[in-house]
Amino acid sequence: MHQLNHGISFILGGARSGKSSFAEGLITASGLELVYVATGRAWDEEMSVRIDLHKAQRGSSWHTIEEPLDLVDTLQGVAADGKAILVDCLTLWLTNLMMAERDITAETRQLVQALPKLQGSIVLVSNEVGLGIVPENRMARDFRDHAGRLHQAVAQAAATVYFVAAGLPLTMKG
Amino acid sequence: MHQLNHGISFILGGARSGKSSFAEGLITASGLELVYVATGRAWDEEMSVRIDLHKAQRGSSWHTIEEPLDLVDTLQGVAADGKAILVDCLTLWLTNLMMAERDITAETRQLVQALPKLQGSIVLVSNEVGLGIVPENRMARDFRDHAGRLHQAVAQAAATVYFVAAGLPLTMKG
């Protein structure tokens, strides 16, 4: 069985790969105080249904914070010894930053610099999006580049990195 | 060398990853009676050429069954001790179910429930499709979701799970 470490864990996987469930299992088994930081924003009904379904599946032992943009402030405010925080997910946060026309390079650098100083256990979940054909759409290519660079930086800051496919974790680091 | 196990093996990989060849090699080396369940349907000439090429590469030691939709019945009818069955592939089966407007949740649940009861060795091959940019097309997103959920459930039912890239298998389970 995989165990939650103190410090940063990073869980990367595809769409419907079971990465969030794996992250939740890891954190729930830790016996720590559970905090869920949801970065998803309900842009449309499809998304809204997904978010509600996810919340229901998670159950009531979690304290949930919804924060689409100011992730660094949120983490700095809530991270503490004895707590396990799940951030689900970095790719939705990136999407929100792009939609809000924030400075992505600055914001992601701020996150990466803040991570090593946070107390407790932090689990960051993200979608790998760079293993398909080059998208025709420029914005999608930019997004893919931002996500890839962020994943490299977060993986470097993390003590443990998992790649999840078909619900199965593969340890990439740690 | 990897060896075929009794029970369920699941082989996941990308397009042209060599997943089918790896599956065929695994099964051929088993010395069991070989059954090939082809779920592919020739919708157009491109597909038809692929299917014929695949059949020619496989050779004549296989008994081939073409079944685009009723996979569970087919498996229950043919699975037996001493037989090795290759299902190629689950993503084409899902595509056919969607085209035929079948109830995908019900059909995939039926498959997953049937798997543990089948005799002999069963190897299921499928395409990982969730590691690119979110598709703009709603049907493609739904397909991706169905495939991801099915892969998680099949991986859970399987004794052995491989991820294949560039023709090389990575053991995810077993």
Place this chain on the structure above:
Amino acid sequence: MHQLNHGISFILGGARSGKSSFAEGLITASGLELVYVATGRAWDEEMSVRIDLHKAQRGSSWHTIEEPLDLVDTLQGVAADGKAILVDCLTLWLTNLMMAERDITAETRQLVQALPKLQGSIVLVSNEVGLGIVPENRMARDFRDHAGRLHQAVAQAAATVYFVAAGLPLTMKG
């Protein structure tokens, strides 16, 4: 730490996965004479910016050769004991071959046949593009097929194969 082997190494990864940086680190640490074979062609400004950025990041200890098409001749001309050659990347080479309407099957077969005879250390980098939804565009599907087949053949010829995600290498072979 991973070490550069004599012979062929193959590094596969997604967009912005850190595959080129990993390849450069591997080669730089070898102490061999460094040769960089860039297959990228600046079709537009976006690409041109990427190429220049990459060159600046690499530094001045490399001898750089730009060769969009005749990769086999270039490798045969430059490969030698005591040299480490980085080819970045095979997918751009394939793109150039398609644009130039070359015979891809013949050209890729020629590369694969030439690889075992080359002296020194050769590191080939390529993009995995087959793990997303089937592209709607026929040319993209053909490209994906060519890339997948080439990756299988190169992986077979290679002594070492890595899959890189989030900057972290996973040894697939060797």
